[in-house]
Amino acid sequence: xxxxxxxxxxxxxxxxxxxxxxxxxxxxxxxxxxxxxxxxxxxxxxxxxxxxxxxxxxxxxxxxxxxxxxxxxxxxxxxxxxxxxxxxxxxxxxxxxxxxxxxxxxxxxxxxxxxxxxxxxxxxxxxxxxxxxxxxxxxxxxxxxxxxxxxxxxxxxxxxxxxxxxxxxxxxxxxxxxxxxxxxxxxxxxxxxxxxxxxxxxxxxxxxxxxxxxxxxxxxxxxxxxxxxxxxxxxxxxxxxxxxxxxxxxxxxxxxxxxxxxxxxxxxxxxxxxxxxxxxxxxxxxxxxxxxxxxxxxxxxxxxxxxxxxxxxxxxxxxx
Numbered sequence: 001x002x003x004x005x006x007x008x009x010x011x012x013x014x015x016x017x018x019x020x021x022x023x024x025x026x027x028x029x030x031x032x033x034x035x036x037x038x039x040x041x042x043x044x045x046x047x048x049x050x051x052x053x054x055x056x057x058x059x060x061x062x063x064x065x066x067x068x069x070x071x072x073x074x075x076x077x078x079x080x081x082x083x084x085x086x087x088x089x090x091x092x093x094x095x096x097x098x099x100x101x102x103x104x105x106x107x108x109x110x111x112x113x114x115x116x117x118x119x120x121x122x123x124x125x126x127x128x129x130x131x132x133x134x135x136x137x138x139x140x141x142x143x144x145x146x147x148x149x150x151x152x153x154x155x156x157x158x159x160x161x162x163x164x165x166x167x168x169x170x171x172x173x174x175x176x177x178x179x180x181x182x183x184x185x186x187x188x189x190x191x192x193x194x195x196x197x198x199x200x201x202x203x204x205x206x207x208x209x210x211x212x213x214x215x216x217x218x219x220x221x222x223x224x225x226x227x228x229x230x231x232x233x234x235x236x237x238x239x240x241x242x243x244x245x246x247x248x249x250x251x252x253x254x255x256x257x258x259x260x261x262x263x264x265x266x267x268x269x270x271x272x273x274x275x276x277x278x279x280x281x282x283x284x285x286x287x288x289x290x291x292x293x294x295x296x297x298x299x300x301x302x303x304x305x306x307x308x309x310x311x312x313x314x315x316x317x318x319x320x
Contacts, residue, residue, distance in 0.1 A: 025058040026230045028223075033070045033084035035063035036260040038188060038274045039105040039215025040083045044259050045252060046241035055237040057230065071218075074098050080223040081234055086213025086292050087140050089311045090301035097221040100312035102235055102282035105215030110274050111144065112187040113202040116175040117194070121182065124203060128154050133164030133174050133183035141166070141184040143295050144205050151208055172198055187273055191266040204273065212295065213288040214277075219316070231316045235282065239318055242278045249275075282317045 032040040043061055046052045052059045062079065064070040067088040073079040075096050082098070089100050113132075115121050121130070127148070134141040142161060149158040164174040168189055174180040175198070184205065193199030217238065219231050245252045249271055256267040289308045296302045 025053060025056050026227060026233075027058040027060065028080045028230060028234060029062065029078065030059050030081045030083065030234075031062045031064055031070045031073055031079035033064055033067040033082070033088075036188065036262075037186060037215075038110040038256075038270055039085075039277070041252075041256055041259070042104075042238055042241040042245065042278070043083055045245055045255050046237050048255055049241070049244060049251075051241045051244060052234070052237040055233040055240075057233055057237060059234075071096055071098070074218065074220050077220070077222060080220055081231075082218040082220075084216055084218065085140055086216045086288060087143070087295050087299070087301070088218070089213070089216065089292060089308075090296045090299075090306070092311045093296070093302050093306035098218045099221070099224065100213075100216050100284070101219045101231060101314075101316050102217035102238070103213045103215075103279055103284045103288055103312075104217050104238070104282060105277050106211035106213060106279055106285055106288050107206045107277055108144075108209055108212060108214040109204040109206040109277050110187050110214065110270075111141070111184060111206075112190050112204045113148075113182050114171070114185050114190040114193060114199050115182045115202050116199050117197050119181065119200075121202065124148070124208070125152070127182055128152065128158055130181035131160045131162050131179065133162045133171060133180035133185075135163070135166035135185075137161070137163050138299050138301075140295075143299055144184050144209060146298060147209055148205075168192070175199060188260065188262055188266060188270045191269045192262050195263065195266055210291055211285055211288040212291040213284065217282075224316075228316065232318070235316055236318045239280075239282070239320065245278075246275060281320055283314055284312050 030043055032043055047059050067084040070082050070084050071088055071091050074082050132145045134145050145161050162180050164170055164180055171183045171185055190201035253264050253267045253271055257264045293308055
């Protein structure tokens, strides 16, 4: 009879403990900055497929209307893990008790420039002098509009930025009243507008903006100190879920459709556009950090230039 290795014994003990009726999973309160944003979809897929449960986690999901509200909940101790965007790391520089723990989606293919269906604009260059809608002044979409003008060399008056709101009805209303000529919004919304013949996707913003940690996972200082193993297991579950999504388009689309309320046809387009955006390592690349630091300054999110290395950690990422 072969002697069981220490690792094998440990795995057996873990399996028996999970199977035991007395075993209880660690409960994690996970917040999403948006209920429909594609970078946050793995949270829902991981719960509904039981992947997080296999990692000994009972994940309870809360949806928030933006990154600011998500991080307020984290600061108040109501959320253990937050899934938002990289620019929210500026809140850590201002004292929020948390750390970014995973650069889940470095690029931004899930945000695009949308124009009315009957628009005469068919290229980015044709946007010069146009009115571009964003969710709000000082938001990521606002910075993306400024970045477009900067990269094209149009100068500060090259476009007019309009705070049109991020709700689909507000964007469509702005198009109909000609308050805006284009809008920077989620690509899934663009596909929905195409389906309703109300708008069309011009380009994803990833065509002109480099990595900026578009999807970022955060952990509260409290969780990191009290249960660092739960942080590790959440990230392990996240990457297992992304692997599942890559291999199972049909099931992923069905879950996404139920979550967002968009049709499966819309979600299938969104899947094809964005499934390749998820990082396989979760590490914070130099380009993301550089663009984030610049966005903090451009949007006046911080008073002084932060030490970016103090805003994140890669200590809990699984080795892949």
